[in-house]
Amino acid sequence: MHVPDGFxxxxxxxxxxxxxxxxxxxxxxxxxxxxxxxxxPRLAVLTALSFVLMMIALPLPGGSSAHAAxxxxxAVRFGVWTSFLCVSLVLLLQxxxxxxxxxxxxxxxxxxxxxxxxxxxxxxWRALRGVSEDAAxxxxxxxxxxxxxxxxxxxxxxxxxxxxxxxxxxxxxxxxLAVTLPAVMIPHLLLGVAEGLLxxxxxxxxxxxxxxxxx
Amino acid sequence: xxxxxxLIAYLAAVVLATTVHRFDTLGLLLLAALLLxxxxxxxxxxxxLLAVLVFTGVVSLSxxxxxxxxxxxxxxxxxxxxxxxxxxxxLAFLVVARVNWQRxxxxxxxxxxxxxxxxxxxxxxRRLFAEFRLALRSRSAGRPGPRALLRHGAAAGAFFLQxxxxxxEEITQAMRSRGLFDA
Numbered sequence: 001m002h003v004p005d006g007f008x009x010x011x012x013x014x015x016x017x018x019x020x021x022x023x024x025x026x027x028x029x030x031x032x033x034x035x036x037x038x039x040x041p042r043l044a045v046l047t048a049l050s051f052v053l054m055m056i057a058l059p060l061p062g063g064s065s066a067h068a069a070x071x072x073x074x075a076v077r078f079g080v081w082t083s084f085l086c087v088s089l090v091l092l093l094q095x096x097x098x099x100x101x102x103x104x105x106x107x108x109x110x111x112x113x114x115x116x117x118x119x120x121x122x123x124x125w126r127a128l129r130g131v132s133e134d135a136a137x138x139x140x141x142x143x144x145x146x147x148x149x150x151x152x153x154x155x156x157x158x159x160x161x162x163x164x165x166x167x168x169x170x171x172x173x174x175x176x177l178a179v180t181l182p183a184v185m186i187p188h189l190l191l192g193v194a195e196g197l198l199x200x201x202x203x204x205x206x207x208x209x210x211x212x213x214x215x
Numbered sequence: 216x217x218x219x220x221x222l223i224a225y226l227a228a229v230v231l232a233t234t235v236h237r238f239d240t241l242g243l244l245l246l247a248a249l250l251l252x253x254x255x256x257x258x259x260x261x262x263x264l265l266a267v268l269v270f271t272g273v274v275s276l277s278x279x280x281x282x283x284x285x286x287x288x289x290x291x292x293x294x295x296x297x298x299x300x301x302x303x304x305x306l307a308f309l310v311v312a313r314v315n316w317q318r319x320x321x322x323x324x325x326x327x328x329x330x331x332x333x334x335x336x337x338x339x340x341r342r343l344f345a346e347f348r349l350a351l352r353s354r355s356a357g358r359p360g361p362r363a364l365l366r367h368g369a370a371a372g373a374f375f376l377q378x379x380x381x382x383x384e385e386i387t388q389a390m391r392s393r394g395l396f397d398a
Contacts (some may be wrong), residue, residue, distance in 0.1 A: 006296065043329055045336050051337040056368040068372075171236050
């Protein structure tokens with residue numbers, strides 16, 4: 001989901017940046033109100049946690065693997081706003097440390113992965129936890145990965161519609177929705193299953209650790 | 216002040232590179248960035264190239280194939296896209312190499328502290344996670360299967376979550392004891 005700079009038109013990234021800036025400020029106020037002076041250290045280490053969660057390998061059919069997102073786990077354990085801030089900061093650190101992603105794609109990725117992903121994960125977990133805790137955690141992990149993938153596919157797919165040269169050639173990401181939706185969604189619908197299983201397994205382990213049991 | 220000006224200049228250059236669709240403007244922007252990078256230019260260019268190679272390569276090759284299939288001219292789009300992506304990646308690596316983020320974000324001490332703490336913790340966690348990976352490899356006879364990968368991922372996730380909460384408490388106490396929360 002890491003789209004480098006240069007593929008998203010300013011008609012998309014500038015309004016996204018304005019919306020993200022307002023939402024970051026609101027989220028920061030919410031987190032500061034909840035944990036007061038511990039807000040900075042807590043956000044810093046949870047950002048590091050999110051950074052490392054994104055390095056975990058997810059097993060895929062055929063013996064290959066891909067990287068987890070960890071959004072479901074973060075949203076279930078710490079709530080939407082903390083998760084949104086941490087994922088946004090991770091995207092910034094990844095751009096600065098690893099050169100993955102970029103500064104123009106940061107607000108789009110932050111809104112898709114950090115906010116929409118966390119909100120979908122948290123809402124699914126809240127809705128299903130009365131039925132089955134494991135099903136709720138699986139849905140959180142699954143939607144925490146697939147909802148952002150859908151939004152990123154939409155953001156990329158609309159580029160040829162909104163930014164074209166006079167001769168009709170695309171100026172940014174060149175493929176439309178007919179290509180981006182299947183290309184992004186099909187692998188992520190599979191990856192989501194592994195992400196959901198990982199979220200369930202990690203939450204179960206944490207339950208046992210919280211209860212003082214050896215894993 | 217120098218760092219803040221550099222950060223603002225970088226953001227302005229990013230907006231310019233994405234709003235102007237002319238080869239000469241993007242070429243001049245790249246030339247200016249190369250001159251500013253000085254002796255670091257080859258190293259930064261290599262890093263920028265490697266960072267965008269996979270995504271841009273896949274998109275470019277797919278666009279080339281699709282255009283040839285449809286009988287349309289792919290070169291203008293490909294040249295503009297690749298030049299713009301490279302310019303932006305080079306500018307990002309240049310600004311990362313030259314700008315002190317804590318000084319650039321000094322207008323918000325909280326944000327500066329948060330970035331410094333988060334970067335330090337992320338790098339420490341990354342080192343620790345590399346040891347987790349080595350441990351899995353050393354304890355697996357062959358390539359780890361899906362079950363082993365899932366159990367390893369869950370254990371690592373749970374471990375780092377607990378570590379994060381412990382570190383958060385420790386750092387809060389350390390900051391409090393040094394008077395950083397005294398208004």
